[in-house]
Amino acid sequence: MAILRSRPLQSKTLFFATSPRTPFKIIPEIELLSEELSGEEWNPDTQVKFYNLLKERDFFEGAEAKDKAFAARDRINRVPKGLGFITMPIIGLSDVDREFLESKNKEEILLRQLLKFQIPSPYHPLGKKATNYNVKPYLELFRLIRELGELRFDELQIFGMQLVNYSLFDTIISKIRKFRTDKEAFSGRYKEFKDKVFYNEAYSIYEEEIITNNLHTRESKTETVEDFIAKKISNLRDYADACVRNLRSSGLIKVTSIGRTLSIIPERIKDVDYFLSTIDRKPVYVKELEQYQSYLWNPSLPVLLTDDRDSIIDKLHSEYSIKINPSLSLNKLKDLLNEQIDKRQQEKIEEQITKLKDYELYNDIEDTFNTLNSTYEPSLFFEWNTWRAMTMLDGGDIKANLKFDDEGNPMNTALGNMADIICDYGDFDVTVEATMATGALQWKMEGEPVPRHIGQNIERTNKPTYCLFIASKINPATIAHFYTLYLTNVAMYGGKCRIIPLELNTFRNMLGAAFKADSKPNPSDIKRLFDVAAKTAKECVINDATEIDWYNKITDYANNWLSA
Numbered sequence: 176m177a178i179l180r181s182r183p184l185q186s187k188t189l190f191f192a193t194s195p196r197t198p199f200k201i202i203p204e205i206e207l208l209s210e211e212l213s214g215e216e217w218n219p220d221t222q223v224k225f226y227n228l229l230k231e232r233d234f235f236e237g238a239e240a241k242d243k244a245f246a247a248r249d250r251i252n253r254v255p256k257g258l259g260f261i262t263m264p265i266i267g268l269s270d271v272d273r274e275f276l277e278s279k280n281k282e283e284i285l286l287r288q289l290l291k292f293q294i295p296s297p298y299h300p301l302g303k304k305a306t307n308y309n310v311k312p313y314l315e316l317f318r319l320i321r322e323l324g325e326l327r328f329d330e331l332q333i334f335g336m337q338l339v340n341y342s343l344f345d346t347i348i349s350k351i352r353k354f355r356t357d358k359e360a361f362s363g364r365y366k367e368f369k370d371k372v373f374y375n376e377a378y379s380i381y382e383e384e385i386i387t388n389n390l391h392t393r394e395s396k397t398e399t400v401e402d403f404i405a406k407k408i409s410n411l412r413d414y415a416d417a418c419v420r421n422l423r424s425s426g427l428i429k430v431t432s433i434g435r436t437l438s439i440i441p442e443r444i445k446d447v448d449y450f451l452s453t454i455d456r457k458p459v460y461v462k463e464l465e466q467y468q469s470y471l472w473n474p475s476l477p478v479l480l481t482d483d484r485d486s487i488i489d490k491l492h493s494e495y496s497i498k499i500n501p502s503l504s505l506n507k508l509k510d511l512l513n514e515q516i517d518k519r520q521q522e523k524i525e526e527q528i529t530k531l532k533d534y535e536l537y538n539d540i541e542d543t544f545n546t547l548n549s550t551y552e553p554s555l556f557f558e559w560n561t562w563r564a565m566t567m568l569d570g571g572d573i574k575a576n577l578k579f580d581d582e583g584n585p586m587n588t589a590l591g592n593m594a595d596i597i598c599d600y601g602d603f604d605v606t607v608e609a610t611m612a613t614g615a616l617q618w619k620m621e622g623e624p625v626p627r628h629i630g631q632n633i634e635r636t637n638k639p640t641y642c643l644f645i646a647s648k649i650n651p652a653t654i655a656h657f658y659t660l661y662l663t664n665v666a667m668y669g670g671k672c673r674i675i676p677l678e679l680n681t682f683r684n685m686l687g688a689a690f691k692a693d694s695k696p697n698p699s700d701i702k703r704l705f706d707v708a709a710k711t712a713k714e715c716v717i718n719d720a721t722e723i724d725w726y727n728k729i730t731d732y733a734n735n736w737l738s739a
Contacts, residue, residue, distance in 0.1 A: 187306040187380055188336045189294075191417040192253035195236070197587040198285055198424050199578070201255050203234045205272060208251065212266045221266070222247035233627075257298060258288040259471035269472035280513055282426035283481060289313040289421060290450060290477055293458035294339070297467045309340040309458060316418065318451050320428065320437050321444075322348060328435040328551060330354065332408075332415040333373050337380065341456045377404045377411070419551065423586050430551050430584075440581050442494070449480035487512050495519075516581055523583035531566040537690045540564050544683060547611075547647075554611045558595050559585040561609040561645060564686050565598055570697045572599040594628040594642070600698035603639040604632055605705075613648045626660060626668040633669035641705045642674040649676045649726070658722035661712040673705045676726065681733050688737045696737060707732050 195201060211228055215221050226243040229235055229250070240246035255261045260272040268276075275284045294308040295301045301308060315338050320326045326335065334350045337343065354372060361368045378385065381403070390403040397403040419437065422428045427443045430436070439447050454477050460467035470476060480486050487508045491497045495515045499508065530536050543560045547553045555577075562575035576593045578586045588595075594606035608625050625644055632640045644657065653676055660672035677685075689696050708729045715725045 187339070188411060189310075189312050189339060189414060189418070191312070191414050191421065192257065193413050193417045194249070195254070197420055198254055198258070199281065199587065200234075200236075201260065202276065203232070204229065204250060205255050205260055205268070206276065207232065208255075208261065208266060209268050213268070215266050217251075217264050217266050219244045222251075225251070258285075258292060259468075260288070262468070262472065271472055271474045274474045280509065282424065283479065284474065285421075286425040286427065287474070287477060287479065288471075289425060290454060291471055295458060295461050297460070297462065297464040300462075306339050309342070310338060311341070311454070311456065311458060312338070312418070313422065314451070314454055314456065315341055315344060316422065317427070317439075317447055318344065319347065320439060321447055321451060323351065324438065326351075326437045328415065328419070328437070329369055329373075331418070331437070332411050333369075333376050335418075336411050336415055337376070373408055374404055377407050381407060416552070420587065423580070426580060426586070429580055429582060435549075435551050442581055445486075445490075446480045449483075449486075450477060453478065481509060481512070484508060491515065520579055520581055520583055524579060527563070527583055528566055531563055532569050534567060534690055534695075536563065537567065537686070540567065540686070541683070544679065555585055555588060557611055558588060558609045561607060561682075562596050564682070565596055565607055567686065568689055568696055568701070570600060570695075570701065571605075573597075574599070594625075594632065597632065598701075600701065603641065603698075603702060604636060605701060606632055606640060606642045607645065608642065609645045611647065613646065613650060625674060626665070626672045629672055629674070630668040640669065641702075642672070643682075644674055644676045645679060645682050646676070647679045649678050651723070654726045655722045658712060658715075658725050661709060661725075662716065671709075673709055675705065675708050675729055675733070677730070677733060681730055684734045685736055688735075692737050700737065704729075704733065704736060 207228060208225055212221050212225055222244040226240065226247040229247070230239055251261065255272075256263050259269055260275060261267065262269050271284065271288060275281055278284060290311065290313055292313055293299075293311045299308075316331075316335060319335060319338070330351050334347050334354065337350075338347050357372075358365065358368055378400075384390065385400055385403070390397050390400065397406055419428075419430065422437065423430060427439060427447055428437055429440050460470060475482075482505070484505055487505075488499045488501070491499055491508075491512060497511070497515070499511070503511070527536075540560055540563050543550070543556060543563075547557055547560075550556045559575065559577060562573060562577070566573045574597050575585075576595055576597070577588060580586045595609050596607035598605040598607065606625075606628055608628070625642060629640050629642055632638075644653070646653075657672070657674040657676050660668070660674060662671065664670050665672065708725075711728045711732075712725055715721065
């Protein structure tokens, strides 16, 4: 067998893979790797081959890489390999990944792998300059959230990322509590207080490098102490954000968008308490590669509360009033419990929908739009809030391509090949795409062009399909592209694509008009918006006008859509 080489760590804080945006996005990439390269050795040649295959797929995201082998390693070595979803150095699927691909309950499988992630390990050997790592990071961060009840993002970035050894747990708890006390006593702006504390903590972590004037980072050359610290702080924020996405993907953690805090979903506290009390805090098989891989690739480890028959039966009885046949298998009991959890989740979403259609949450929607730039993962909450807004407009069956947690809050965006939101208005559909991007290729959202989603929906439903494209700022290149598609037959996109680009402020004006109107909008009002855009495009051609004239006219119409 080829030797599995890993670069020794030189780091001093916790670190996490910052891509993909959610761990579930590794699924199509793992499938591709297994289908095309199973049984081959993972080396520079197969890495280049894999990257070339990957960039031709619809689910590929990102610009084409100059160093293809490095790009392939970056995508596979960090999450798929690091969390045990693939076998290395001979490429194959682990037993964990087979279950991950086949099971509906992917959150539970992901949770097991997160809890097994440890530093050091045969995959993460320590370098001479590395700090004294001795930790299972996700296990200790779950413990931190449980101990504190609520953990702010700022606290995770400043203090939580220092939890490199589980023996430091009480020290980190004390630092956070002191931070909270000092914050209450501080009379100035919170940002000023937070920035000063963050700077001092980062300085303390990297004091040795600063004293010896070793200020260059791997990512860039920094010449001053201030620039060096700023880079380290930026890295800590990126790693903390990646950690939050993975914690949330376990289905056990909820996040408040505006408050930017993490807490355990109340119904799942027992699950967390169980593994916090039963899993050994010490890393295992630190230098024994084969034993470590056997442990990492075992889909039954670590044991969770959901593996205990009696606890599942008790939960089904106490929380859902369901009497169980004790002869049911453990897998059947798990399926039954997951069905009840899904049912409760859907009920909570339906409760939201009822409030939305009664316009009860209009002010909350507006507040969320106002604070997007300061929320956790703005693109996720932009998409979710746009779904809420479209639902509030009523008149259709509005579905978001999102994964929701047990409380019906957004957990992460789902996989591609679908629009962000699909509005079924009976005789026609409207897809909605919401993006935070502002560049010239913003219409190529996450590698998949918006028009393709229209074509895919037409193929699925055989119904006329239109699209609202909503962004904080519409790029002129987007206007030109969509205007051209209004006038051009493209078979791949189902004919002439009727896509209306709307800046967020215009969309919010539409919502405000609907909120104030005595007669609420219906599907015919929405359909008329697209008919006006099509008519205006033809008039612009006749009058030798431009795409900017077209855009300005449909924006004016949208701003007055219920009174025009």
